[in-house]
Amino acid sequence: xxxxxxxxxxxxxxxxxxxxxxxxxxxxxxxxxxxxxxxxxxxxxxxxxxxxxxxxxxxxxxxxxxxxxxxxxxxxxxxxxxxxxxxxxxxxxxxxxxxxxxxxxxxxxxxxxxxxxxxxxxxxxxxxxxxxxxxxxxxxxxxxxxxxxxxxxxxxxxxxxxxxxxxxxxxxxxxxxxxxxxxxxxxxxxxxxxxxxxxxxxxxxxxxxxxxxxxxxxxxxxxxxxxxxxxxxxxxxxxxxxxxxxxxxxxxxxxxxxxxxxxxxxxxxxxxxxxxxxxxxxxxxxxxxxxxxxxxxxxxxxxxxxxxxxxxxxxxxxxxxxxxxxxxxxxxxxxxxxxxxxxxxxxxxxxxxxx
Amino acid sequence: xxxxxxxxxxxxxxxxxxxxxxxxxxxxxxxxxxxxxxxxxxxxxxxxxxxxxxxxxxxxxxxxxxxxxxxxxxxxxxxxxxxxxxxxxxxxxxxxxxxxxxxxxxxxxxxxxxxxxxxxxxxxxxxxxxxxxxxxxxxxxxxxxxxxxxxxxxxxxxxxxxxxxxxxxxxxxxxxxxxxxxxxxxxxxxxxxxxxxxxxxxxxxxxxxxxxxxxxxxxxxxxxxxxxxxxxxxxxxxxxxxxxxxxxxxxxxxxxxxxxxxxxxxxxxxxxxxxxxxxxxxxxxxxxxxxxxxxxxxxxxxxxxxxxxxxxxxxxxxxxxxxxxxxxxxxxxxxxxxxxxxxxxxxxxxxxxxxxxxxxxxxxxxxxx
Numbered sequence: 189x190x191x192x193x194x195x196x197x198x199x200x201x202x203x204x205x206x207x208x209x210x211x212x213x214x215x216x217x218x219x220x221x222x223x224x225x226x227x228x229x230x231x232x233x234x235x236x237x238x239x240x241x242x243x244x245x246x247x248x249x250x251x252x253x254x255x256x257x258x259x260x261x262x263x264x265x266x267x268x269x270x271x272x273x274x275x276x277x278x279x280x281x282x283x284x285x286x287x288x289x290x291x292x293x294x295x296x297x298x299x300x301x302x303x304x305x306x307x308x309x310x311x312x313x314x315x316x317x318x319x320x321x322x323x324x325x326x327x328x329x330x331x332x333x334x335x336x337x338x339x340x341x342x343x344x345x346x347x348x349x350x351x352x353x354x355x356x357x358x359x360x361x362x363x364x365x366x367x368x369x370x371x372x373x374x375x376x377x378x379x380x381x382x383x384x385x386x387x388x389x390x391x392x393x394x395x396x397x398x399x400x401x402x403x404x405x406x407x408x409x410x411x412x413x414x415x416x417x418x419x420x421x422x423x424x425x426x427x428x429x430x431x432x433x434x435x436x437x438x439x440x441x442x443x444x445x446x447x448x449x450x451x452x453x454x455x456x457x458x459x460x461x462x463x464x465x466x467x468x469x470x471x472x473x474x475x476x477x478x479x480x481x482x483x484x485x486x487x488x489x490x491x492x493x494x495x496x497x498x499x500x501x502x503x504x505x506x507x508x509x510x511x512x513x514x515x516x517x518x519x520x521x522x523x524x525x526x527x528x529x530x531x532x533x534x535x536x537x538x539x540x541x542x543x
Numbered sequence: 544x545x546x547x548x549x550x551x552x553x554x555x556x557x558x559x560x561x562x563x564x565x566x567x568x569x570x571x572x573x574x575x576x577x578x579x580x581x582x583x584x585x586x587x588x589x590x591x592x593x594x595x596x597x598x599x600x601x602x603x604x605x606x607x608x609x610x611x612x613x614x615x616x617x618x619x620x621x622x623x624x625x626x627x628x629x630x631x632x633x634x635x636x637x638x639x640x641x642x643x644x645x646x647x648x649x650x651x652x653x654x655x656x657x658x659x660x661x662x663x664x665x666x667x668x669x670x671x672x673x674x675x676x677x678x679x680x681x682x683x684x685x686x687x688x689x690x691x692x693x694x695x696x697x698x699x700x701x702x703x704x705x706x707x708x709x710x711x712x713x714x715x716x717x718x719x720x721x722x723x724x725x726x727x728x729x730x731x732x733x734x735x736x737x738x739x740x741x742x743x744x745x746x747x748x749x750x751x752x753x754x755x756x757x758x759x760x761x762x763x764x765x766x767x768x769x770x771x772x773x774x775x776x777x778x779x780x781x782x783x784x785x786x787x788x789x790x791x792x793x794x795x796x797x798x799x800x801x802x803x804x805x806x807x808x809x810x811x812x813x814x815x816x817x818x819x820x821x822x823x824x825x826x827x828x829x830x831x832x833x834x835x836x837x838x839x840x841x842x843x844x845x846x847x848x849x850x851x852x853x854x855x856x857x858x859x860x861x862x863x864x865x866x867x868x869x870x871x872x873x874x875x876x877x878x879x880x881x882x883x884x885x886x887x888x889x890x891x892x893x894x895x896x897x898x899x900x901x902x903x904x905x906x907x908x909x910x911x912x
Contacts, residue, residue: 210650212646212649212650
């Protein structure tokens with residue numbers, strides 16, 4: 189590959205990026221802005237449309253000798269670092285374990301990189317590390333390499349953690365948008381919106397009394413159970429930033445099918461729906477850290493639900509919709525009162541409404 | 544918290560829709576004044592479930608959408624100053640001024656903070672006495688009491704580093720302007736329930752009498768909106784023009800006198816520019832002279848700001864109910880939530896954004912239906 193100096197004029201489609209000459213928070217919000225950054229800036233720089241990166245899944249699937257590996261990385265910058273139900277450490281392990289597991293892989297080894305700000309209490313770092321160790325043991329993975337950097341006070345926000353993970357995909361396991369087809373049933377493994385609202389409930393200037401706990405959890409057990417039971421799984425994703433709305437849109441677009449959900453079937457816990465209603469947020473767009481969305485063959489939906497519900501992390505599993513041949517690339521919801529609406533990819537981070 | 548599922552019950556909704564279908568014998572046009580109601584209508588597909596004879600016109604009741612361009616440019620100029628912490632409600636942050644929005648000011652190093660309550664801004668002023676904290680006080684009568692309380696609190700706490708950039712707007716003068724418009728299409732109103740929670744209902748009596756137009760105070764959940772529509776249609780079909788309250792669980796005729804006293808003390812009525820509509824006499828609130836020291840426009844000299852709207856944006860006609868968003872040539876092509884030409888494409892309560900988000904498919908046919 190020849191390298192040429194970066195010329196912004198040569199971006200494949202520079203127009204969308206010109207709206208924002210600088211990085212804005214929305215570029216990291218899991219929505220359309222972030223997707224455009226990847227498509228128009230990172231992907232062309234790292235190999236273009238034919239590259240492995242162009243799979244654009246949460247984890248890449250690569251061939252290494254005879255083995256098929258899933259490989260993923262994620263950076264964690266949550267604020268506050270401690271929230272009801274978890275902390276930055278849990279997220280850093282579970283997030284990467286889940287990204288690897290969604291390919292159908294068995295996650296095995298993780299790396300952990302720490303960017304620490306001068307002045308961070310050693311006690312706090314100790315708690316984060318202990319939490320990460322416990323989370324790794326729970327998930328059955330091992331942190332095998334790491335790195336630590338320290339930045340001047342004021343040049344970081346306490347602690348950022350980057351993890352990467354690899355896992356092994358068993359022969360015969362083949363998940364992805366190419367498997368998604370009309371008739372597939374869309375399942376979620378439990379109630380949605382808990383993580384995003386739990387973090388919001390303790391964010392600066394916005395403390396509200398709530399008993400909502402983050403759902404952060406490793407999902408590799410659920411995935412393994414589904415595959416071991418022989419369920420005809422076509423694709424899985426964990427709906428983190430951008431929520432269920434974002435991943436349904438991504439799957440609809442990448443599989444060139446339409447997705448149809450029934451809003452009343454979507455399990456939204458009452459405190460989540462109350463907080464969303466108050467703030468003008470859509471529960472479908474709120475982040476989860478311990479849920480998976482699975483697309484399974486129509487005839488296997490009941491079996492899949494049975495398997496999911498037999499695991500403590502999947503007791504709330506339910507079907508929320510189906511894949512259709514109509515309106516390819518678009519997600520449509522049947523609303524509570526019987527109307528319909530398009531569920532769009534969130535633009536950027538959610539902005540609470542005024543009233 | 545109840546009232547969520549109960550007020551979206553499909554069977555009750557079906558009953559109201561059947562009732563509406565039986566009532567309607569000819570074409571009627573109803574305006575929902577408030578952007579919150581527009582959001583409910585589009586998000587739940589209510590407009591698709593109504594008889595073809597019923598046209599809903601989306602009113603100017605999104606405070607973010609009607610805040611004048613000059614005011615936003617002033618906000619951008621103030622927010623860019625190094626000594627300022629600029630506090631705003633979330634959906635104001637992405638409204639385009641002449642040159643960028645508050646989020647781009649933040650990205651360029653400005654200290655812009657999204658707050659959930661105006662009182663958070665007062666707390667910031669106490670926390671950072673060496674900084675100037677400015678709160679962008681926008682909204683209708685609903686948000687005014689809490690915004691007014693901040694300056695009362697700032698005075699009590701003897702804060703000298705807190706100010707408001709005020710652009711409050713009032714609903715009844717806007718309804719009058721719509722009723723006086725030469726191209727008036729609106730035959731009945733769903734009045735904004737939460738505005739009435741504060742202001743009560745008395746202001747609407749003269750409108751009903753003078754213009755012989757049904758006004759029904761309406762809430763925001765799907766069944767609330769359907770009930771409001773049902774009552775307006777019943778009045779129209781029977782030739783009545785009355786003021787009704789379809790939102791009694793939140794609204795009394797008197798409103799909230801305590802909240803009004805706070806507003807009366809802090810604000811005074813003024814003429815106000817509405818973005819996309821123009822100047823409406825006596826349609827806004829500004830800080831009363833006794834609170835001038837808290838006025839950000841007086842505290843910060845940002846020079847004279849003259850702003851011009853994009854000539855392609857027809858948001859004025861949308862806000863006045865002359866066209867629906869998809870009838871604008873720029874809708875969905877030159878103007879999207881990512882790169883909005885006008886404010887109604889930004890706020891989730893803005894009519895253009897609501898159409899874009901929830902109706903990108905034109906009445907999608909569900910395969911399973």
